[in-house]
Amino acid sequence: MQIEGLYEIFRNSTGITTDTRKIGKGQVFFALKGDKFNANNFAEQALAQGAAYAVVDEIEHAQNPQCILVDNVLATLQTLANHHRKTFDIPVIGLTGSNGKTTNKELLMRVLGQKYKVHATKGNLNNHIGVPLTLLEMAEDTEIAIIEMGANHQKEIAMLSDICEPTHGFITNLGKAHLEGFGGVEGVRKGKGELFDFLKKHSKIAFVNETDPAICSLVKEKEMALVVYFGKDEFALKMLEESPVVTFQTPDNEDIYTTHISGGYNFQNMQTAFAVGRYFGVPHNEAAQALADYNPDNNRSQVIEKGSNSFLMDAYNANPSSMAASVTNFGKLKTDKQKAVILGDMYELGEVTEEEHAALGKLVSEQNFDVVVLYGEHMKHALAHLPKAYYFTDKFSIHNWLMDSKFSNTYFLVKGSRGVGLESILGVM
Structure with missing residues (x-):
């Protein structure tokens, strides 16, 4: 089946699922494979539980007319997600980094949510399966999307960028994460930098915190042209305290905002969300209050x-x-x-x-x-x-x-x- 036909089925369905334990009536079940599982074996069960169709890649499991046979279920899921993304002419913000991805996403979602209908990655669904599922949940009235991208080896961020096609993006930081898979610190730098490679190739915009020398060095090395710098500009937030919780003032230098999280590193996350929000026209006071109101509930700070x-x-x-x-x-x-x-x-x-x-x-x-x-x-x-x-x-x-x-x-x-x-x-x- 051509992707256009599958997309039409998707649009008429109640959504996508990859888990037979969570099937809703009218959904399309994608039978993914892994090292220790093969969901092709559960295609019939998915249909019996209410799925409208099951996408499989093993012919012996494609006898039911409601089963759609493809060459590779995962690749088809990713292609379908990219097809859906292409139907939107909206800002899509891609973010990656060694630390703080989810906190940045949560803060940014709340800031941008003051002005826009925002669709963002749920939890940490930020890998080769999670990113496609996130994109496929984008509603028609979405005005801005925030896509978190995680990776533990090189070429993964490049692949995820090709799927979600960000129009804007930023790297939270470059640190010592997944060193084994990336092949050391330089491998991390190269792997995370694949987001900037995509943005440069497609003439899209990167947000860069000027106070982070590692990120600035990467931008200079890649000779990126479309860069929005923040952190040292006249619109930067001013941190007053980092302990026991972060308190800050806006550039207007009036009200003091007290947050629910501590640490200078979390202040930098706030600085990023504030800068991106400012770029998209969120009023200073609304963005600052959104940052102050954020109270994590996910074992992150x-x-x-x-x-x-x-x-x-x-x-x-x-x-x-x-x-x-x-x-x-x-x-x-x-x-x-x-x-x-x-x-x-x-x-x-x-x-x-x-x-x-x-x-x-x-x-x-x-x-x-x-x-x-x-x-x-x-x-x-x-x-x-x-x-x-x-x-x-x-x-x-x-x-x-x-x-x-x-x-x-x-x-x-x-x-x-x-x-x-x-x-x-x-x-x-």
């Missing part, structure tokens, strides 16, 4: 109170750059409570795993925390600098220790890679 204890839950993900920023910021945090850090393994670091965990241990040792708790096999490399740290390698032990310790009047920083799942400690404290 989320503050949770339990009894007399406070938790800065930053446990959604971790890499050396984001871990260093969080630890340093927590060290500066103003509080009357004792400070404790619970830090979990950082994954996907390859041959620098030992080195980066040891460096983290040294950084933590310089912060004068009252309690240090380390979790995971890799964290043993941090112990050389933290002889008084409590160290655990299994959840049962760390949970029991936390319950027995009966902490009170303590402020915790909780951070680790997604696979560590450190947010589980909340259930035992």
